[in-house]
Amino acid sequence: MKIIIINGPNLNLLGKREPTIYGNSTFEDYFKTLKSKFNEVELFYFQSNIEGEIIDKLHEVGFSYDGIILNAAAYTHTSVGIGDAVKGIETPVIEVHISNIHAREEFRHNSFIAPNAAGIIVGFGLKGYELAIQSFL
Template sequence: MKKIIIINGPNLNLLGKREPTIYGSSSFEDFYKALKEKYSEVELDYFQSNIEGELINKLHEVGFDFDGIVLNAAAYTHTSVGIGDAVKGLETPVVEVHISNVHSREEFRHVSFIAPNTKGVITGFGLQSYELAIQSFL
């Protein structure tokens, strides 16, 4: 059984409440429950933190024995050299995901410190971005 973890960064705990015109009206918990049912042949795990160091610690914890990491580092994507370096040091492949199309938003969101160290980037497909990333590992 493949082991895949979704790691979400800051403010993604507010999905369904925060800026629904950009991020939709579903909570991530409801979406995650549906993903677990749909991909029952996968050991799917989930972690969310608003704290950069906790995200790095989780990447270190899972980055050598999972089959895939789906990472939405949110705003840290564009600011965290530390998360980019953590991803670079892992054996487990990482797919960077974003709910919105970051390239149609503010210019600072066009730069990722994580993308150069990933298997790929999926952006702009809403919550389906996560599902596309999971499929890339199967």
């Protein structure tokens, strides 16, 4: 089974950015833990701060992988293009957010990804990625 985690803008700052919301761990360190815990799964990771690169990656893997875990971060609430990319691919997508987006600013309550996602996991911290992997298994 091949699963990719795609993270959007500013998630490269995990471990440094607002640790009270996002924690103290870098995603790279957490990804090593995921790979160890789910060693029966081929896990891949991609992060970009650039909307078009995220769309290109969805196009690249969206017909050949078994699952996509997408935390589009702020693009969740602004990118019709990423929403359309999720709609246009065959691979199921689980939308993940580290924080509870519904307990934050009102503009974060809208998702252009959600209507085309297989599921949504919010508010469980980094554990949300693990829950998403388990949903594919």
